[in-house]
Amino acid sequence: MAGVCGAAFGSMLAGLAMPLVLQRLVDGPVAERDSAALPWCIGGFTLLGLVEAVLLGARRLLVVRPATRLETQMRADVSAHIQRLPLSFHSRWQSGQLLSRTVSDVTEIGRFVAFSAVYLMVNVAALAVGLVVLAWLGPVLALIVFLAYAPMVGATTVFEQRFRAVARSAKEVSGDLSTTVEESVLGVRVLKVFGRGPETVRRFTGQARRLRGLELRKLSYTAALWWIITALPDLAIVAVIGYGGYGVATGALTLGTLMAAVTVTTYLRWPADSLGWLTTDASKAAAAADRYWQVRDEPVTVGEPERPQPLPSPLHGEIRLEDVHYAHPGGRAAALRGVGLTIRAGTMVALVGATGSGKSTLLSLLSRLDDPTSGRITLDGVDLRELALADLRSVVCCAFDDPVLFSGTVRANVTLGLPEADGGSEDGDAAVWEALRTVRADGFVSALPERLSTVIGEEGLGLSGGQRQRLALARAILPGPKVLVLDNALSALDVRTEREVEAALGGVLSRVTTVVTAHRPGTLRLADQVVFLAGGRVAATGTHEELMAREPEYRRLVAPSLPTVAGPVGRDTEDPGYADDTDEVADIAEDGMAGRGRTR
Numbered sequence: 128m129a130g131v132c133g134a135a136f137g138s139m140l141a142g143l144a145m146p147l148v149l150q151r152l153v154d155g156p157v158a159e160r161d162s163a164a165l166p167w168c169i170g171g172f173t174l175l176g177l178v179e180a181v182l183l184g185a186r187r188l189l190v191v192r193p194a195t196r197l198e199t200q201m202r203a204d205v206s207a208h209i210q211r212l213p214l215s216f217h218s219r220w221q222s223g224q225l226l227s228r229t230v231s232d233v234t235e236i237g238r239f240v241a242f243s244a245v246y247l248m249v250n251v252a253a254l255a256v257g258l259v260v261l262a263w264l265g266p267v268l269a270l271i272v273f274l275a276y277a278p279m280v281g282a283t284t285v286f287e288q289r290f291r292a293v294a295r296s297a298k299e300v301s302g303d304l305s306t307t308v309e310e311s312v313l314g315v316r317v318l319k320v321f322g323r324g325p326e327t328v329r330r331f332t333g334q335a336r337r338l339r340g341l342e343l344r345k346l347s348y349t350a351a352l353w354w355i356i357t358a359l360p361d362l363a364i365v366a367v368i369g370y371g372g373y374g375v376a377t378g379a380l381t382l383g384t385l386m387a388a389v390t391v392t393t394y395l396r397w398p399a400d401s402l403g404w405l406t407t408d409a410s411k412a413a414a415a416a417d418r419y420w421q422v423r424d425e426p427v428t429v430g431e432p433e434r435p436q437p438l439p440s441p442l443h444g445e446i447r448l449e450d451v452h453y454a455h456p457g458g459r460a461a462a463l464r465g466v467g468l469t470i471r472a473g474t475m476v477a478l479v480g481a482t483g484s485g486k487s488t489l490l491s492l493l494s495r496l497d498d499p500t501s502g503r504i505t506l507d508g509v510d511l512r513e514l515a516l517a518d519l520r521s522v523v524c525c526a527f528d529d530p531v532l533f534s535g536t537v538r539a540n541v542t543l544g545l546p547e548a549d550g551g552s553e554d555g556d557a558a559v560w561e562a563l564r565t566v567r568a569d570g571f572v573s574a575l576p577e578r579l580s581t582v583i584g585e586e587g588l589g590l591s592g593g594q595r596q597r598l599a600l601a602r603a604i605l606p607g608p609k610v611l612v613l614d615n616a617l618s619a620l621d622v623r624t625e626r627e628v629e630a631a632l633g634g635v636l637s638r639v640t641t642v643v644t645a646h647r648p649g650t651l652r653l654a655d656q657v658v659f660l661a662g663g664r665v666a667a668t669g670t671h672e673e674l675m676a677r678e679p680e681y682r683r684l685v686a687p688s689l690p691t692v693a694g695p696v697g698r699d700t701e702d703p704g705y706a707d708d709t710d711e712v713a714d715i716a717e718d719g720m721a722g723r724g725r726t727r
């Protein structure tokens with residue numbers, strides 16, 4: 128960048144030296160009718176012209192690499208930062224705003240650095256050097272030009288402040304616009320069935336109109352500034368010609384000096400004119416930088432420890448929550464309030480609770496999507512915050528009820544947690560098929576046109592909800608985790624498939640600690656321990672049968688059709704549906720989960 132500025136300054140100086148050669152030419156060979164000195168002057172012009180051209184070319188060549196590198200680096204930095212930010216950040220920020228900050232704002236900053244910043248410096252310097260040259264030709268000439276140009280400083284300052292505020296608002300609205308487009312595309316099914324398409328179009332049109340209004344305001348500021356910035360240099364040229372012409376007529380100035388002064392003043396027109404759009408660019412870049420750093424400065428609250436502890440070896444997978452509190456930023460009440468829990472290694476724990484009781488929040492803390500507001504969570508006695516995030520996430524794998532799939536092949540989606548299996552090698556594919564078989568997804572994947580290499584659309588829209596969930600489940604078990612977190616991960620499956628998947632998962636579950644959210648009695652009977660959450664607190668723990676017997680609230684939640692009076696449950700229950708359910712699950716469990724725990 129120093130080279131870029133040097134080349135730009137050099138070409139500017141060469142350009143400003145030309146009027147001085149012109150002065151020598153007019154006052155020397157031309158005035159004295161001495162053609163012998165003409166070649167020297169022509170040679171001087173040619174040399175200065177060449178220097179100017181070469182340096183201009185060098186400036187352009189030199190600026191490309193650092194400017195594009197800066198853009199790439201800024202994009203990489205912010206997207207890596209966005210990935211490091213906790214889940215709470217993402218619930219506060221719209222995706223359209225993040226999109227416009229990583230794409231268009233960085234382009235704006237890159238453009239400013241590559242082009243406008245250099246010209247802003249060089250052109251301000253050109254105005255200063257031009258004034259010095261004019262002062263050398265005649266102090267009054269410099270004073271005239273200075274007085275003509277001085278109001279431009281005030282005008283550009285006022286303009287800069289106003290333009291920047293509007294430019295920022297325009298960027299915000301443009302981000303909202305992106306969010307509306309994104310939501311209307313992703314939520315197209317919901318919008319169609321509820322007939323909200325026209326409403327979305329209206330919202331989009333309203334935002335587009337607001338954006339247009341802001342763009343018009345930007346243009347009106349720019350037009351006013353342009354008017355000042357074009358009129359004043361013209362005024363300066365007229366004044367210099369007037370004063371200089373009078374000086375030549377009275378003999379106070381030579382013709383060469385007048386011509387040189389007019390040439391310098393004309394030369395300064397471009398640096399003066401350019402101040403208008405360069406200031407506009409600077410304001411846009413400043414607004415873009417403000418917005419960029421707003422995201423980049425967000426603190427990474429879920430960060431890497433300074434000195435990460437190694438994973439305990441051997442790793443058993445015991446999880447303890449000690450007085451864990453968590454409040455969502457902006458949430459009305461704490462989502463978790465003093466949760467204390469021990470999940471023994473290799474056991475299965477089911478979280479049960481009314482909607483909003485804190486189940487998903489608790490599960491999100493186990494893989495450090497966020498950290499507890501207070502209290503701590505340990506894995507085999509080591510605080511999760513002391514483990515390297517990559518280590519933690521290689522042993523704690525999750526599947527959620529919303530199975531996010533990315534546009535890519537089935538293989539790429541399933542191997543997200545085990546990239547080494549993504550190469551299409553025989554071993555890698557064998558592991559992927561094994562995971563698919565475990566979650567009963569091998570059947571439908573085999574039927575896809577290119578099996579593992581089939582490209583599934585964005586968000587997996589070409590697949591059914593249950594198929595997507597099974598791929599997400601296969602993704603969670605493929606890396607062979609020590610702790611498996613399933614947040615309603617089977618919710619889109621029909622009862623039969625869910626039971627088959629649960630039974631087939633038995634082989635996997637017998638080796639890992641599993642924490643699931645569940646409501647179906649069949650699934651709950653498989654758990655070694657059921658944790659009943661209410662209002663962010665552990666209201667009760669025990670086996671499903673114990674809680675059914677002694678916790679009326681639990682009973683009401685899990686089996687609302689049963690009488691709420693505590694009593695014998697399970698096979699003795701009066702509810703035939705419930706009895707059928709448990710029987711069937713017990714059968715499947717016996718097949719698939721042999722050797723694992725009491726009920727399994």
Ligand SMILES: Nc1ncnc2c1ncn2[C@@H]1O[C@H](COP(=O)(O)OP(=O)(O)OP(=O)(O)O)[C@@H](O)[C@H]1O
Pocket residue numbers: 215218455456457458459461462480481482483484485486487488489
């Ligand atoms: N991003 C958020 N910002 C603010 N509050 C939140 C956020 N996410 C969840 N909450 C609140 O935290 C509480 C616990 O939510 P959580 O999603 O953990 O409940 P849940 O038991 O998993 O519910 P469900 O069974 O409906 O999924 C709720 O009161 C919810 O409104």
